Amino acid sequence: MALAREPQRKEYWRWTEYNWRNPDLDWRRAKTITAGVDVGSVSSQAVIMCDGELYAFANMRTGSDSPTSAQRAMDWAMENTGMTLKDVHFTVGTGYGRVNVPFANKAITEIACHARGGNFMYGPTVxxxxxxxxxxxxxxxxxxxxxxxxxxxxxxxxxxxxxxxxxxxxxxxxxxxxxxxxxxxxxxxxxxxxxxxxxxxxxxxxxxxxxxxxxxxxxxxxxxxxxxxxxxxxxxxxxxxxxxxxxxxxxxxxxxxxxxxxxxxxxLKPRYDTQLAGAIGAALFGKALVEKGRR
Structure with a gap:
């Protein structure tokens, strides 16, 4: 006789994970493509920017380890874009797991990245x-x-x-x-x-x-x-x-x-998902570092 399955308990804490891509941007025409990956204790975000404009991102739950969470977030952000990690000129890791982003070129604290990302999201008066x-x-x-x-x-x-x-x-x-x-x-x-x-x-x-x-x-x-x-x-x-x-x-x-x-x-009222601030700031730091290296 088959055993009856217990009903699965609803996870009320689970928030909506999603990714997004800007349909008006062609990343292949960008001079500078940078990424910011914010691995937090609860959530992870990957943001891709083309010449300082928001191109794509993913916002998802952090898993059991930082390297895997960073890779999953980045893969989801790049999904259906035709882009690979080789197309990204510079990646900055931030957040709780910033030193464990395996493909990052540099790690920067979440405090610096949230300030920079907040400036982008809310404007220079912040x-x-x-x-x-x-x-x-x-x-x-x-x-x-x-x-x-x-x-x-x-x-x-x-x-x-x-x-x-x-x-x-x-x-x-x-x-x-x-x-x-x-x-x-x-x-x-x-x-x-x-x-x-x-x-x-x-x-x-x-x-x-x-x-x-x-x-x-x-x-x-x-x-x-x-x-x-x-x-x-x-x-x-x-x-x-x-x-x-x-x-x-x-x-x-x-x-x-x-x-x-x-x-x-x-x-101030946000124009972007507030969970993206750290990753946006990280991507912008990446852009500044790329441009500094080109001078």
């Missing part, structure tokens, strides 16, 4: 960038060229980061992409849960659910705690307008709106 990544957050000051002038980062911990939000989405059975909107569906703002440790926050949230709190109220409490934690980081480094947010959590309207409320400053 002075403060909050990078909300998978395992840490960084408050960055930069000049009109996207050069870092100062920065601060929190301790590497899931609390207040993308991974922490994934844990909560899974705990509450809410799609990670719906968390932000749902957290705003409360009549009044609840007290924040613990923001110092995701294990404590998860335990506290479980207790609140047992006490009868609806999911949106628990999510509001966690989004509020996350916002308060990063605002504290920003204020320690100082906040100068214009202000922008990069990283995956920048897509969470529940966190972003609470950050804006605490700061009394509106963040």
């Amino acid at each position: 002075r403060t960038i909050l990078d909300m990544g998978g395992q840490d957050c960084k408050a960055i000051h930069c000049d009109e060229k996207g050069k870092v002038t100062s920065f601060l980062m929190n301790d590497k911990c899931a609390a207040g980061t993308g991974r922490g939000m994934e844990v909560f989405a899974d705990l509450l059975g809410v799609s990670i992409e719906d968390v932000g909107e749902l957290s705003l569906q409360v009549a009044e703002e609840p007290e924040p849960v613990s923001s110092t440790c995701v294990v404590f926050a998860k335990t506290e949230a479980t207790g609140l659910l047992r006490a009868g709190w609806p999911r949106e109220k628990v999510l509001a409490a966690y989004c509020s705690a996350m916002a308060h934690r990063v605002v504290s980081l920003l204020e320690r480094n100082g906040v100068e307008p214009d202000f922008a947010i990069t990283g995956g959590i920048a897509k969470n309207v529940g966190v972003v709106s609470r950050i804006e409320k605490e700061l009394g400053i509106k963040a």
